[in-house]
Amino acid sequence: MRLIAIIALMLSFQFLHARTWELKGGGKPLEGEIFKATKLSLVLKDSDGKRISVYYRDLADSEIEYLKANYPSLVKDASLPEIKKSDLKTDAISKHERESDIENYQKSYPNIDVDKQSLAFRWDTKTGRFFTRHFLFDMREKLEESEALELAYRCECFRAAVLSLPFLTEPILQGYQNTIFVEVMNIPQKNVIGYYQGAYNAGGRTAAKIRVEPQRLPKAEGGNPMFSGVLAHEIAHHLTGEFQYPCAISEGIATYVEASAYIPDKGVRFDIIKKLLADGNLPRLSDYKSKAIVSPSLTKFYTADRREFHAKRYVLRNYMLAQLFTIYFAENSPVAFSRFIYTARCPLGEKEKVCSAKTKSAMREIFGTESEDALQKKICAYFKERGVDIIFKD
Numbered sequence: 001m002r003l004i005a006i007i008a009l010m011l012s013f014q015f016l017h018a019r020t021w022e023l024k025g026g027g028k029p030l031e032g033e034i035f036k037a038t039k040l041s042l043v044l045k046d047s048d049g050k051r052i053s054v055y056y057r058d059l060a061d062s063e064i065e066y067l068k069a070n071y072p073s074l075v076k077d078a079s080l081p082e083i084k085k086s087d088l089k090t091d092a093i094s095k096h097e098r099e100s101d102i103e104n105y106q107k108s109y110p111n112i113d114v115d116k117q118s119l120a121f122r123w124d125t126k127t128g129r130f131f132t133r134h135f136l137f138d139m140r141e142k143l144e145e146s147e148a149l150e151l152a153y154r155c156e157c158f159r160a161a162v163l164s165l166p167f168l169t170e171p172i173l174q175g176y177q178n179t180i181f182v183e184v185m186n187i188p189q190k191n192v193i194g195y196y197q198g199a200y201n202a203g204g205r206t207a208a209k210i211r212v213e214p215q216r217l218p219k220a221e222g223g224n225p226m227f228s229g230v231l232a233h234e235i236a237h238h239l240t241g242e243f244q245y246p247c248a249i250s251e252g253i254a255t256y257v258e259a260s261a262y263i264p265d266k267g268v269r270f271d272i273i274k275k276l277l278a279d280g281n282l283p284r285l286s287d288y289k290s291k292a293i294v295s296p297s298l299t300k301f302y303t304a305d306r307r308e309f310h311a312k313r314y315v316l317r318n319y320m321l322a323q324l325f326t327i328y329f330a331e332n333s334p335v336a337f338s339r340f341i342y343t344a345r346c347p348l349g350e351k352e353k354v355c356s357a358k359t360k361s362a363m364r365e366i367f368g369t370e371s372e373d374a375l376q377k378k379i380c381a382y383f384k385e386r387g388v389d390i391i392f393k394d
């Protein structure tokens with residue numbers, strides 16, 4: 001009996017390791033590996049095997065985030081303190097909180113261009129694998145070295161670009177610490193040109209990868225913009241993939257990044273989105289030229305589950321609306337949008353119903369003091385000015 005208990009313990013701890021735990025208010029940090037998590041406190045084991053118990057409320061907010069992100073099932077039943085939203089804001093966001101500062105905020109969107117020398121590009125001619133600082137690429141078909149370098153360069157640019165988006169704060173982007181594994185090979189499902197897939201166990205992430213179709217590999221001279229778009233889209237999913245979000249949020253972020261990547265060979269330029277929209281050239285809009293787009297109410301749209309969002313009849317419209325709304329919020333109320341995303345996030349494995357209820361209460365962040373109807377009117381007006389007709393209907 002005893003032996004079984006010990007084996008079980010060893011199994012459950014194989015992912016845990018010693019760590020320095022920061023405390024609130026600058027207390028002396030604690031060293032130790034996780035021994036167990038109770039309802040109110042975390043029990044650590046130091047290098048001498050001594051147990052140290054610390055209340056969650058005494059841990060720094062970043063440690064609570066760390067626990068939630070990396071050990072979701074371990075702290076499932078723990079009562080973790082609510083993290084004050086003000087602690088989550090980056091400097092960039094809090095500086096531009098006032099409406100009148102939105103313009104400055106927009107100017108702070110950097111155009112991302114990674115120095116090719118800094119990619120740390122390594123090339124294994126035998127296997128066709130290649131590596132950069134943050135990526136590992138595996139492909140079935142052999143590439144010219146110049147094409148591989150271009151692919152790697154774009155991926156590093158997209159990664160840096162997603163991390164720079166002011167409405168994606170660090171607690172949202174937990175995925176950024178992990179190497180991104182990209183496979184370029186055939187996808188059997190029809191009409192799918194790329195996907196992101198993550199797998200998780202009790203100890204946190206075990207594997208995550210992006211797979212994209214090799215049909216149109218990027219050329220060094222910068223062709224095939226859509227291929228870049230697919231990569232950018234999946235990388236955005238990867239970087240936010242430690243949590244689940246309603247499809248309208250996650251596809252909104254991914255299609256937003258995808259649009260910024262549409263102009264090849266110029267780095268990633270978020271300011272291009274405004275221009276594409278103003279010129280009526282957003283790629284997903286092409287089917288709706290001079291046609292009104294009928295949208296469900298914002299609440300209905302953002303609380304739609306996976307099945308509803310991907311219903312055959314509406315899926316293209318939904319991807320496009322998710323992109324348009326993300327553009328609207330990024331341009332007009334990035335701070336509220338950032339809080340909305342943060343509040344709506346759900347640990348992996350949580351039931352869809354629970355997450356949907358969370359999204360519903362998160363909607364308060366984007367409505368602010370306005371009613372849904374008032375916000376919908378503003379959105380309509382914003383897009384009408386740019387030649388896009390949206391009609392909200394429940």
Ligand SMILES: [Zn+2]
Pocket residue numbers: 233237250251254
């Ligand atoms: Zn997607």
